[in-house]
Amino acid sequence: MAYSFPEEVLEHVFSFIHTDKDRNAISVVCKSWYEVERWSRRRIFIGNCYAVSPGIVIRRFPELRSVALKGKPHFADFNLVPEGWGGNVYPWIAAMAMAYPMLEELRLKRMVVTDESLELISRSFKNFKVLVLSSCEGFSTDGLAAIAANCRNLRELDLRESEVDDFSGHWLTHFPDSCTSLVSLNISCLASEVSFSALERLVGRCPSLRTLRLNRAVPLDRLPNLLRRAPQLVELGTGAYSAEHRPEVFSSLAGAFANCKELKSLSGFWDVVPDYLPAVYPACSGITSLNLSYATIQSPDLIKLVTQCQNLQRLWVLDYIEDGGLDALAASCKDLQELRVFPSEPYDMEGNVALTEQGLVSVSEGCPKLHSVLYFCRQMTNAALVSIAKNRPNMTRFRLCIIEPRTRDYQTLEPLDVGFGAIVEHCKELQRLSLSGLLTDRVFEYIGTHAKKLEMLSVAFAGDGDLGLHHVLSGCESLRKLEIRDCPFGDKALLANAAKLETMRSLWMSSCSVSFGACKLLGQKMPRLNVEVMDEGGRPDSRPESCSVEKLYIYRSVAGPRSDMPRFVWTMKTLS
Amino acid sequence: MSPPLLGVEEEGQSNASLVASSGSMDCLSQSGSGLKERNYLGLSDCSSVDSSTITSLSKENKNNLNLKATELRLGLPGSQSPERDPDLALLKSGKLDEKLLFPLLPSKDGICASSQKTVVSGNKRGFSDTMNGFPEMKSSGYTEGNWIFHASGSESESPQSVGQGKFPSNSTINVMLSSRSSGAQPAAVNKEVPPKASQERPRATNGSSHNQITTNNNSSAPAAKAQVVGWPPIRSFRKNTLATTSKNNDELDGKLGPGALFIKVSMDGAPYLRKVDLRTYSTYQELSSALEKMFSCFTIGQCGSHGTPGREMLSESKLRDLLHGSEYVLTYEDKDGDWMLVGDVPWELFINSCKRLKIMKSSDAIGLAPRVMEKSKNRN
Numbered sequence: 001m002a003y004s005f006p007e008e009v010l011e012h013v014f015s016f017i018h019t020d021k022d023r024n025a026i027s028v029v030c031k032s033w034y035e036v037e038r039w040s041r042r043r044i045f046i047g048n049c050y051a052v053s054p055g056i057v058i059r060r061f062p063e064l065r066s067v068a069l070k071g072k073p074h075f076a077d078f079n080l081v082p083e084g085w086g087g088n089v090y091p092w093i094a095a096m097a098m099a100y101p102m103l104e105e106l107r108l109k110r111m112v113v114t115d116e117s118l119e120l121i122s123r124s125f126k127n128f129k130v131l132v133l134s135s136c137e138g139f140s141t142d143g144l145a146a147i148a149a150n151c152r153n154l155r156e157l158d159l160r161e162s163e164v165d166d167f168s169g170h171w172l173t174h175f176p177d178s179c180t181s182l183v184s185l186n187i188s189c190l191a192s193e194v195s196f197s198a199l200e201r202l203v204g205r206c207p208s209l210r211t212l213r214l215n216r217a218v219p220l221d222r223l224p225n226l227l228r229r230a231p232q233l234v235e236l237g238t239g240a241y242s243a244e245h246r247p248e249v250f251s252s253l254a255g256a257f258a259n260c261k262e263l264k265s266l267s268g269f270w271d272v273v274p275d276y277l278p279a280v281y282p283a284c285s286g287i288t289s290l291n292l293s294y295a296t297i298q299s300p301d302l303i304k305l306v307t308q309c310q311n312l313q314r315l316w317v318l319d320y321i322e323d324g325g326l327d328a329l330a331a332s333c334k335d336l337q338e339l340r341v342f343p344s345e346p347y348d349m350e351g352n353v354a355l356t357e358q359g360l361v362s363v364s365e366g367c368p369k370l371h372s373v374l375y376f377c378r379q380m381t382n383a384a385l386v387s388i389a390k391n392r393p394n395m396t397r398f399r400l401c402i403i404e405p406r407t408r409d410y411q412t413l414e415p416l417d418v419g420f421g422a423i424v425e426h427c428k429e430l431q432r433l434s435l436s437g438l439l440t441d442r443v444f445e446y447i448g449t450h451a452k453k454l455e456m457l458s459v460a461f462a463g464d465g466d467l468g469l470h471h472v473l474s475g476c477e478s479l480r481k482l483e484i485r486d487c488p489f490g491d492k493a494l495l496a497n498a499a500k501l502e503t504m505r506s507l508w509m510s511s512c513s514v515s516f517g518a519c520k521l522l523g524q525k526m527p528r529l530n531v532e533v534m535d536e537g538g539r540p541d542s543r544p545e546s547c548s549v550e551k552l553y554i555y556r557s558v559a560g561p562r563s564d565m566p567r568f569v570w571t572m573k574t575l576s
Numbered sequence: 577m578s579p580p581l582l583g584v585e586e587e588g589q590s591n592a593s594l595v596a597s598s599g600s601m602d603c604l605s606q607s608g609s610g611l612k613e614r615n616y617l618g619l620s621d622c623s624s625v626d627s628s629t630i631t632s633l634s635k636e637n638k639n640n641l642n643l644k645a646t647e648l649r650l651g652l653p654g655s656q657s658p659e660r661d662p663d664l665a666l667l668k669s670g671k672l673d674e675k676l677l678f679p680l681l682p683s684k685d686g687i688c689a690s691s692q693k694t695v696v697s698g699n700k701r702g703f704s705d706t707m708n709g710f711p712e713m714k715s716s717g718y719t720e721g722n723w724i725f726h727a728s729g730s731e732s733e734s735p736q737s738v739g740q741g742k743f744p745s746n747s748t749i750n751v752m753l754s755s756r757s758s759g760a761q762p763a764a765v766n767k768e769v770p771p772k773a774s775q776e777r778p779r780a781t782n783g784s785s786h787n788q789i790t791t792n793n794n795s796s797a798p799a800a801k802a803q804v805v806g807w808p809p810i811r812s813f814r815k816n817t818l819a820t821t822s823k824n825n826d827e828l829d830g831k832l833g834p835g836a837l838f839i840k841v842s843m844d845g846a847p848y849l850r851k852v853d854l855r856t857y858s859t860y861q862e863l864s865s866a867l868e869k870m871f872s873c874f875t876i877g878q879c880g881s882h883g884t885p886g887r888e889m890l891s892e893s894k895l896r897d898l899l900h901g902s903e904y905v906l907t908y909e910d911k912d913g914d915w916m917l918v919g920d921v922p923w924e925l926f927i928n929s930c931k932r933l934k935i936m937k938s939s940d941a942i943g944l945a946p947r948v949m950e951k952s953k954n955r956n
Contacts, residue, residue, distance in 0.1 A: 075806065077809070077811045077812070078805075078806030078807070078809045078810070078811070079805055079806050079812065080805065080806045135811070161811060161813045163812070163813075189813060270817070293814070294814075294817055342810070342814065343808060343810070344818070345818075346808045346810055346815075346818070350842070352840075352850070354850075376808060401808050401809060403808050405804070405807065434809075458809075460807065460809075485806070486804075
């Protein structure tokens with residue numbers, strides 16, 4: 001005791017420690033460190049808003065400035081979570097309004113945010129600076145107007161991929177003339193036209209603006225004016241990238257792009273007219289991130305653009321790029337780290353483009369820094385996966401979606417167990433994996449054996465039985481999130497690995513074979529787990545216990561069962 | 577490795593401790609000792625039901641059941657419990673019928689909605705013996721899915737699901753959507769989404785993805801884009817954007833737009849289709865060479881050289897030469913739905929009537945020749 005540092009010194013030292021992991025680690029050294037740390041923590045990330053309550057957070061960390069919260073399970077992105085499930089942020093806002101008047105940053109993902117919440121935010125936090133709403137819903141442009149009007153020091157307003165009730169673009173005019181602090185504005189998800197003159201004035205008076213992501217409704221001929229007012233832009237999302245071909249529009253646009261010497265990231269490109277693409281060429285050499293995933297242009301045009309971007313690190317693109325385009329990418333962009341290829345016609349039974357497994361193999365061969373992949377395709381072979389694995393042992397995120405469920409290796413007609421097995425075996429740093437194709441329990445055996453750093457696993461239409469799930473739960477030491485749909489996994493593996501579930505953030509299982517009885521048992525025996533059963537057909541206990549539940553969401557929590565469940569969600573703690 | 581916490585080691589023990597069900601109707605008969613054939617529906621006699629029986633039964637039942645409740649409730653045994661009770665009663669009494677009607681539905685007292693979803697994955701193995709050649713088919717994954725939509729107890733829906741005549745071999749679960757025979761209102765459509773999607777109902781106003789599904793199925797295209805909810809895993813924002821873009825392209829039927837006229841070109845044995853814009857060509861020769869480049873093993877033979885404007889008919893001898901001279905021929909489907917050899921009508925007429933192109937093996941196209949001749953003769 002006599003030899004410990006004074007608190008002020010500790011506090012000063014701790015101020016250099018930022019990451020959650022490190023902060024969590026120092027907080028368990030001893031009681032005084034715990035105290036110093038909790039008073040000095042300014043930033044918190046809560047991966048599951050139901051794992052803890054606002055009250056508990058506020059009690060432990062009285063001086064937070066930045067809060068990040070995630071709500072719904074990941075599969076909510078794909079419409080597997082019914083409306084009304086939960087994830088409403090209001091209780092958090094209400095509690096924080098009292099406890100953190102100096103709150104500056106709020107980052108929410110997959111949460112329900114009402115206009116009421118937005119209004120409360122705008123009124124409660126005098127120094128509010130950053131609002132990021134990622135894949136959120138429940139609010140309208142009225143709520144945005146409140147934010148624009150009242151947050152005097154707003155720096156970031158980012159609505160990425162949220163669902164907004166878009167009444168009109170008028171909300172943007174609520175930014176007062178005195179607002180000059182904007183650094184980042186992302187309105188790409190909005191449908192309505194905003195007032196262009198208001199937008200231009202806003203952009204013009206914010207000298208620190210680095211990120212501007214426009215929505216589709218901003219026409220191409222408006223872009224040069226905006227760019228001229230913000231030549232310091234680092235990240236730009238265009239609006240609709242089409243106009244009649246008029247030379248003066250083109251040259252104005254090209255000039256504006258040439259003037260933006262700091263540009264590193266481009267996105268948008270809805271409704272692309274290929275003739276206008278060369279206007280961005282002057283900026284290409286500096287581009288490190290290119291999101292063309294809404295650009296419905298064909299391979300030749302894509303190749304021309306992409307091969308200009310020698311410093312490209314991240315590319316998101318539609319499968320129009322085809323194998324040929326990926327070959328060109330592999331040859332030109334040696335710094336590529338992340339590739340995402342989205343399907344242009346995901347619901348077409350037959351393919352419409354010449355994109356196969358070969359494209360991905362090429363990129364894995366040609367791009368030594370490639371470590372993050374999301375790839376939609378229609379065919380795959382074990383051999384290709386083995387090549388990719390051997391080429392890129394530095395892979396950290398590998399998500400493969402073969403569009404038709406349970407597709408075999410088209411050459412050998414075998415399951416793809418061996419291919420994915422190679423991925424987990426060679427890529428020792430793999431953190432995230434999504435499987436597809438025909439897969440048996442074998443692949444799970446490989447995963448359980450090799451994927452020791454795996455944190456998130458997504459499984460669909462795979463496996464033969466409980467053994468598969470058991471391999472994963474018992475073998476993957478770093479597993480935090482597991483999401484499973486349409487797999488024949490039942491009670492045994494789940495119950496046998498119940499303790500594992502407390503070491504994970506969450507487990508989602510839908511259309512599997514877990515019985516209601518097993519859920520009840522888990523709920524009763526594991527007090528620190530919330531076991532929630534979703535069933536729109538009525539109370540699960542009105543059916544025999546052996547019946548499978550429709551959807552199951554299990555997560556660890558120190559807050560006990562939640563109180564805001566809709567009628568179709570049952571917690572196993574109260575149903576006994 | 578965490579110790580088995582809840583003592584589930586022996587076969588079926590978990591079931592024994594958890595299950596209060598009577599009789600043989602185990603939802604989860606895990607007593608199969610890890611055998612591949614998992615009888616997820618607890619229907620031990622299920623696997624003996626053969627595919628053809630089910631199909632024919634389904635068709636019959638479709639007619640019978642169409643008369644039942646008009647309200648389509650999806651996948652899950654309805655959402656409102658009051659409505660469920662009559663159904664339950666129905667099930668109990670019509671136990672035997674139920675077995676016939678929903679051969680895959682556990683005819684138990686409760687409506688075991690959820691178990692059916694497991695069938696998707698489980699029964700794949702269970703039925704693999706009885707189905708012809710399914711496991712051998714390349715992307716056959718979902719064929720078995722055909723039977724799965726015995727809508728969990730909402731009999732009204734079952735006809736739609738079970739009586740599904742139209743699904744292609746690769747169709748996935750959303751087969752239910754194709755049948756609108758019971759006159760569901762559009763509002764109910766969203767409920768009709770397959771069991772997996774049953775939870776979608778509240779999103780009726782929301783997902784354009786649903787609208788997409790709806791539109792797809794309202795068109796009676798046999799290649800029904802049967803969809804599974806949430807698959808492929810694409811975010812709503814992206815789906816909506818794609819939907820808007822494709823509407824702009826009007827690609828489905830190759831509708832005549834002021835700009836492009838995109839039609840699909842498929843080739844026997846090729847893994848993917850291509851699309852060509854017919855307006856970018858003015859002669860058969862141009863089309864032929866473009867396609868040749870795209871599908872490099874294709875030759876149109878002598879057809880192209882005759883593709884000059886003007887009424888040139890392929891004589892029978894020329895046609896024979898064509899067919900014998902090359903391995904593949906180019907055919908198209910015209911507005912009447914007939915498949916014709918390309919080249920026997922003037923170019924303008926051709927692009928106005930062509931709905932899709934297909935590169936066929938000439939051996940398959942032999943049968944076309946007489947029809948072409950006949951049609952040509954009729955036109956004279």
